[in-house]
Amino acid sequence: MLAQLLVKRLISVIFVLIGLSIITFTLSHIVPADPARLIAGPRASADTVKLIRHQYGLDQPVYVQYVKYMKGIFTLDFGTSLSTLRPVRTDLGRYLPATVELSLTALLFSIVAGIPLGIVSALKPNTLIDYVGRIISVSGLAIPVFWLALMCQFLFFARLGWLPDGQRLPINTAPPRSITHLYTIDALITGNLPLFWTALEHLVMPAFVLGFGVLPVITRMVRAGMLETLGLDYIRTARSKGLSERTTVMRHALRNALLPTVTVIGMQIGVLLSGDILVEIIFSWPGIGRYAITGVTQFDYNAIMAVTLIIGFIYVFMNLLVDISYLILDPRISYS
């Protein structure tokens, strides 16, 4: 059954990505802008602009450009970035791990903080702790991420000096040997604890800011799920049989309450990956969000296409993982 599900989903991934590529390619090419002129700059002569247009294949018909691009994708050749002038694949290899590390840390923070907060709020509804949880939830939803980022930077870097202003590592610090390309993990694997702490210090503020926006979603889902589950008959039965409150809540209530939360968490990974652009810019975090923005302002078709396709792929992939996790969390569910 699992194999069938995987095959079906992988086939759908191909169609989704082809559709996405057509939409993105069309949209980016109907905008009246000339990337060659942007590369050459306003002072460049018409001949120079023409040369650059030819060099990057921008003088070919759009459908030829599309077919050429799609052919390349099958060999993971996303073309050359018009803004960095490097192969897009090289750029992605450099920027994607930074975004993944930031997003996963943000997600970890929001799960670790959000689930207990949701449980406690559900166990003690309409008490002080529930109100605090709700205030945090509302704040997370209401505070714009760029404002929170700037305020944190102002407080923890400029005023208190507790945390660095941004970047993955200080400028003169060499990154750890690349294994996973995630600096914190690689530093741990290679046993370089000082470097791990340095990388973690740099990660704390952007991950907190990014995770703070996801925290309320998780908290509210857990709270609602728990409130619903705790009122069900089987929980009453469990309690009447003398099971401890801890076992009742953690083993019986939480597991069921987590089902919708898992869906939300899966979707939030996509949101985090695509929504951390402002955080990356404010904290000078070298991720694909920052790369995408440069691509958009420079009309860097290849970079825009690659980032869109990758984020699209991640969304689809996360959906698949969520579906699989359902099977594990609740054996009653069947996709047949």
Next chain:
Amino acid sequence: MPDNDIRAVRLIADAMSHRLSRRDIITRGLALGLSFSTIGWVLAACGKGSSSTATTQSGSSSTAASGSSSSSTTAATSASASPAASSGATSNAPTGGTPVNGGTFTIVFPGATADLDPQSAYDNQASCVFFGVYEMLIMLKGNSTFEYQPMLAKEWGPSSDGTEWTFTLFDNIKFHDGTVCDAAAVVKSFQRMLKMGLGPHDVIGRFVDNPDTDITAPDAKTVKFKLKTANPIFEAAVASEYGPFIVSPDAVDKHKTDQDPWAHQWFIQNMVGTGPYIADQVNPQEQIVLKQFKDYYRGWDGNHFDQIIFRVVEDTATRQQLIVGGSVDALTNALTPKAVDELKQNKALQVIAYPSTNVNWSTLNAGDRLKDPDVRKGFCYAFPYDDVRNGVYKGLVTETNGPLTPTTRGYDKNVFIYKTDLDKAKQLISKQFKPGEKFSWMLASGDDGTKSVATLMQANLQQIGFDLDIREVERSAETNLAYGDSPPAQRPDIFGDWGWWPDYNDGYNEIYPNFYSKSAGSAGSNVGYYNNPRLDQILETVAPGVSDADYNKLLAEAQNIMTELDPPAIFWGTIQWYTVMNAKVRGFEWNPIYLNSYYFYNMYKVK
């Protein structure tokens, strides 16, 4: 309540009671430091926003709401296209202190420097990096735009007839790859620049016909240039920060391919020059780190930095926090005018505002509805010069009408200067247009400075019975329309704000790309399709080289045409550039041509 708040409340009260005109509200609002969206709100609340204004302002707030990044990027851009004032520099730079040898100097850039090939890159941010890694034959001296100092060449000069220039190199110059930089290497570097034909190749290509035969090395120390015609401007061009940096021919040979015979792709990401600093880490989207080149032929006696770091921070607010917090040592034109004003009070920083060759203007569409020079003069009279210079740009734009600044060769100090005169404006525009006529102004979205300027202009035009439709488009779309082949009829009446400075000290080099009739459309930057036969004639006469007397006379006439007789644009004024720097840094010398550049070798910190 602070004074400013009280004044803001009074402004709102006065506006609500209809005691103030729309123009007064904008001017007083700007003087109070209110944001443009707030002023827009006041105007809307008191019913003084026309329908088109309301649209613009809602666009404005939505742009701001879309994220600080976009507005800050704009702020950086507009700042780089905006600053300031008089003929001299203003600075709160401290003096004294005990010099320290070594240490790190960190500069923050608002964006990445994608192309690090000095013979194709055509922007001053890249040149800022090049001043650490590469060297030219000669460079401008200190703050002067007319005097030169040695770089690779210890002596230089023209032949008696002016058609040949000879440069004699210093001894023991080495490239960072260990190879010798002799005359042959210099010749090869210039040949690469001209044959590659990218970016700034015309900086030298204008003067030299055939790079293979006209640039020669008669001996190991001598480089000769045979010019098309005798042209004294050549000296200025050789000292341009765009192009004439010398790259290692060995590195070119080593990294060239069949498809890329000049190793351009390799040089985009790698730097091998003769400069005092060698590239240590090159990651242009994040940071570039330079360290001392131990074999530098001038040696390392005295006080110098060990390391130069260029860091990319896109967000304006973050840049401000970094410079205030001391994480970075310097930035140039990368904050808002208001922030610069505030930082002048910060004792840990020095704010150096200096005259530049940078002029800002808004182009008038001379190829379509504004064909009549009188109408264009009318727009020049309608422009709110004082409000723009002192209100919007906080004194960082100063009075110089016309395309040249006092620091540019050929500037005529008697140039005709427009002052705001709404009666004259009405009279001149009315020659062609009836009251109620609507004009259009296209500008890049997110550019709050230019939007403020356009709205002030809108207020002035409304006062004399005309309307102005302010259209915001994405900057790249604006650039595309401006430099594309769309005909004048598809272009707005007034076009953006353009900041321009010459590649080297030459008034012709400033005027030609922007106002020569054959530079229109995709052929150049004449975005308004301006066509004045006499101006064309002057430019064609000056191009190959004339005597200084003729040059000054002809360019004075050109400036008179472009201001008093047949203005192609509204020239707002000269931009004063600024550098905000750690107060402990010494040895910085600004130059009106080398904008955004630092001569790192001479710089150090004090205790």
